[in-house]
Amino acid sequence: MYKVLLINPWVYDFAAVNMWSRPLGLLKVAEYMSGFEVELHFIDCMDAVKKTKPFGMAKYPKTILPTPEPLKDIKRRYGRYGIGIDEFQRRLEEIGEVDLIFITSIMTYWYPGVVEAVRLCKKHHPSTPVVVGGIYASLCYDHATKHTGADFVYRGRVNDSILSIIEGFGIKLKRRKGLTPYYRLPFYKRTVYSPILTSEGCPFRCAYCASAVLWDGFSQREPDDVIREIEYLHRRGVKDIAFYDDALLVGSDTHLKPILREIIGRGFNLRFHTPNGIHARFIDEETAHLMKRAGFVTLRLSLETVNPLRQASTGGKVYNDEFAQSVNILKGAGFRKEHIGVYLMYGLPGQELKEVKEGVEFLMGLQVRVHLAEFSPIPGTGCWEELVKKGVLTEDLDPLLTNNTVFSLLFCDYSLSELRMLKSQVSEYNRL
Incomplete structure (x- = not known):
């Protein structure tokens, strides 16, 4: 063998x-x-x-x-x-x-x-x-x-x-009947948490995201299949499950909502998290209440920018008025500031620090946690092509230089002291 x-x-x-x-x-x-x-x-x-x-x-x-x-x-x-x-x-x-x-x-x-x-x-x-x-x-x-x-x-x-x-390579494999689902493979001893994917790809083509480059189209698993995985993880003693989907809320009437109803009905008593960021546009009152009852405790929403022109040019997945409405819906369902975190990007092509500050003020006004996310240029995306065309990057750039920790420092004309001050203000606000 x-x-x-x-x-x-x-x-x-x-x-x-x-x-x-x-x-x-x-x-x-x-x-x-x-x-x-x-x-x-x-x-x-x-x-x-x-x-x-x-x-x-x-x-x-x-x-x-x-x-x-x-x-x-x-x-x-x-x-x-x-x-x-x-x-x-x-x-x-x-x-x-x-x-x-x-x-x-x-x-x-x-x-x-x-x-x-x-x-x-x-x-x-x-x-x-x-x-x-x-x-x-x-x-x-x-x-x-x-x-x-x-x-x-x-x-x-x-x-x-x-x-x-x-x-x-000269290796001739012999097939056996059936597959063992990846979550049943005995590779991990520490099983207090687990990530889960209920879909592949994303129907949006945001200029800064590689999902459309990596995945050919968008597909979702059957809700029953997802529930089988969650049930198995629950039996193994998992307490925290993180949804890593790029588009968890798309088509929620036939996908996420049935999953959440089943989780609630079975009384799994799990904690759920969305570290990848969810589309605020698709949050309605039913979804918000189901997520709250199912046990979601870490919600990450993707806003990225409050500039309407940039919102439109990078994909148009959400606008400020929609976003504010979605936050209000979440709060009406019982989510508080400590549950709701929002990704706000800085370092996007042509983005001034003033725009980032406006975004921070907007989110503080909504009383949600602010998560400043450093832009990282990804080969094959719209932002990458724009930066190459402008001569900021070259196609053969060492990938080390796309590190999100360093890109804005090396390639953006930001005042380092202003950026540090903004990060300090955000950190202090998040602790309140």
Whole structure:
């Protein structure tokens, strides 16, 4: 029987926190591979906790590293988050020889973690083919092909095209009946939280978002299928579930609302979170009351900007009057300021700091928590193309420079003191 190893590599960054994260794409690969007669092994380099936070969140352990040359002007401590290198190598040795290795990737600027995982795999298993996939691999295919050291870089979603790649390495797999759903695979001991995806893709094409680049269209799972997953997680002792959908509320009459009614009817007594941001336009009174009764405690809404022209030019997914109405509906259902957080972006192409300040004032007036989100340019998006056309970026830009922590500092003409003052004001307001 063939042995297959799946790896979620480290995060290399200035900051990182676990907001109910799991490598769902890699887990879907594992689900696909469970349909063959293979022995699956799994190493999640991010399955490490330094300090627990409320609702199942946690801080990762951090190993301080030299700051990469392209980021040398950033006065923050760069590092590797997750398990130690020695622990990773110990697990490789413990697993022993394998026939195939899959390594996932997420943020484009986290690619050093992918490179390190490939290097160590090649050190311990020099003749084993390594396949790198995931978001970075899909968005920065040429860069990944050139720099990761992988034997193959896989673009796109999990489907039978993976099989042809595997067979290209001379591996002939034998199918078995059925698949094991990814959430039933026994890879994690710590099960107090879990992310969940009830859909793939997004019907919107916002200029700053890669969802439409990564996903061909928009599809939703059947509500009964979602409930089976939630029921299983509940039986395993999970307390916190985070919806990671890009468009959770779209078509809610036939999707989310039936799911919420079933959750309420079964009395699961879980806490739910929406870290990805939900579309305020689709919040109606019934949805708000169902979410409250089902146990939603962390709502993140996406506003991004209060400039009507920019709202229209970046996708038109919500406007200020709609947004204010949706917040009022949520408050009418019993949600308070501490439950409602709103993403407001800064560093968008052509965006002055004055616009960001106006957004902060607007949200403070609505009495919701403000979450300033640094813009990060993503290859293939409208904003990326605009920045390339203006000469701000080049197509072959090192992905390290797209880091959301540094982009506004390096490429936006913001006053650093003004930005710090604004962040301080927001932090003080959020504590009230």
